[in-house]
Amino acid sequence: MKCMNLYSLLLVVLIFVSCGSSNDASGMIAPTVNVSPTQVSATYEGVVTKLSITSDQEWTAFSGDACKEWVSCKTSGSIGTQGTVEVTVKANTSNQSREGEIIVKSGITRISIPVSQDAKPEEPVDPDIQVPEGYKLVWQDEFNNTSLSTPDESLWKYETGHGTDGWGNNEIQNYIAGSKDGVVCADVSNGTLKIIAQKVGDEVYSIRMNTRTNWKYGYFEARLKLPKGKGTWPAFWMLPDPFTSWPDGGEIDIMEEVGYDPNNVLSTIHCGAYNGSNGKQKGDGSYIATAQTDFHIYAAEWTEDYISFLVDGKEHFRYTNDKTGTATWPFFTNFNLKLNLAWGGNWGGAQGIDESALPATYEIDYVRVFQKNK
Known part of the structure; x- marks a missing residue:
């Protein structure tokens, strides 16, 4: 009988606990x-x-x-x-x-x-824009917005100052954010962007600007007319965004030229294994007789397997992923595009500079980015 009474008491307790546990395991009541x-x-x-x-x-x-x-x-x-x-x-x-x-x-x-x-609807592509086969236009700046006299800062951002050790190259110029003290170095007019290196007192003002958008893989092109004069060093290139380190993070130079060697345009890559500073380099160039007097199209097609560099649609250098690791292929993260006009420096000033060439103008008709159709 005592055993039965004890059993009954335990049963009542269990029933009571069960009836009060409509809340969570911690005993807290869940609000409605x-x-x-x-x-x-x-x-x-x-x-x-x-x-x-x-x-x-x-x-x-x-x-x-x-x-x-x-x-x-x-x-x-x-x-x-x-x-x-x-x-x-x-x-x-x-x-x-x-x-x-x-x-x-x-x-x-x-x-x-x-x-x-919803996604933003794709705008109709201008029929005059040649889209590489298998790609679609995803970003562009035609520099034809008549309401702007400087680059669209919703698309571009500036890097300013002298940089560390002259941006790592002992460059002389002081990069400014479009204009300074009434001196304009980034001028949008008549459908093109003019990056102008100008002598101001003891300094040379110029422009270094980056796209706010970044991409992994794609077809990147710009139509460019290069500046004249010993000391000029224009470039159209790419770095990781966000930036990590150099050279291990990688660099893609779509187009570079120096004024003392006019019309010889170079395309190179930089990485841990090949970066020039270690005596090893991967790149090649083309002689474009009218690079400083006419516009030409400079492009890079970047895939997971290779980076192909082209001038006016013709490939002049290809770098292939050897699948051995990041030392030779760090090109698997997002990069942004850069336009700049340096003055002097390790390469631009290797044979001296001629200040009579200033002001010097680097003219950009457009910048376009295409990515593969999914």
């Missing part, structure tokens, strides 16, 4: 939260909308990691039982749709509200 609407959809242009929240406890809301750069949340009434979340979805400037989530949290309750946004 309702959200309306249960998802957010936006066009590529972006949207500002509101979520209505009811909860029996204090709550909060925030963007998930996947969309925190383009979705923001502003809560109101979160310390009460009813409130709202103002959701702002920024415009999507890419040609790819994107997804994320808004998280509404109260106590141990966590609700995910899906967020989706």
Whole structure:
């Protein structure tokens, strides 16, 4: 009988505990939260909308990691039982749709509200633009926006100053952000960009500018007319973005030329195994008789297997991935494009400089980026 009574008592206790455990394993009661609407959809242009929240406890809301750069949340009434979340979805400037989530949290309750946004529609390609076979145009600057007299800073950013050790090359110029003290070194007019190296007092002002967008693999081209004069050193090239280290991070020089050796244009790559400073180099050049008087198209096709360099559509150098590792092939991360006009330096000033060549103008008709169709 005593055994039976003990058994009955234990059974009653178990039933009591079971009936009170509608909460989680820790014993905390999960608040009831309702959200309306249960998802957010936006066009590529972006949207500002509101979520209505009811909860029996204090709550909060925030963007998930996947969309925190383009979705923001502003809560109101979160310390009460009813409130709202103002959701702002920024415009999507890419040609790819994107997804994320808004998280509404109260106590141990966590609700995910899906967020989706359309891709920006692809703009019709100008029929005059020759698109490489198998590729599509993904980025361009034609420098023909008549409302701008300097480069579009939503597309480009400047690097300024003398750099460390003259940007690693003992260059003489002082790079400026478009203009300084009334001196303009980045001029957009008549459908082209002019990068102008100018003597100002004891200094030479010039321009070094990078695309704000970066890419892994693609077909990169620019139509360029090179400056004249001993001391000039124009370039159209690429570095990792974000930058890591040199030379191990890699460098892709689509076009370089120095004024003391006019019309000889070079294309090279730099990496841990081949970087010039170790006595080993990978690159080649072409003689373009009118490089300083006419426009020519300089391009690089970069794939996971090779980088091909072309002038006016003709390949003049190819570097192949030997599959031995990053010392010879660090070209598997995103790079951005760079345009600059250096003055002097280890290569540009190797045979001296002639200041009578200043001002010197490096003219860019367009820069275009293509990537393979998926």
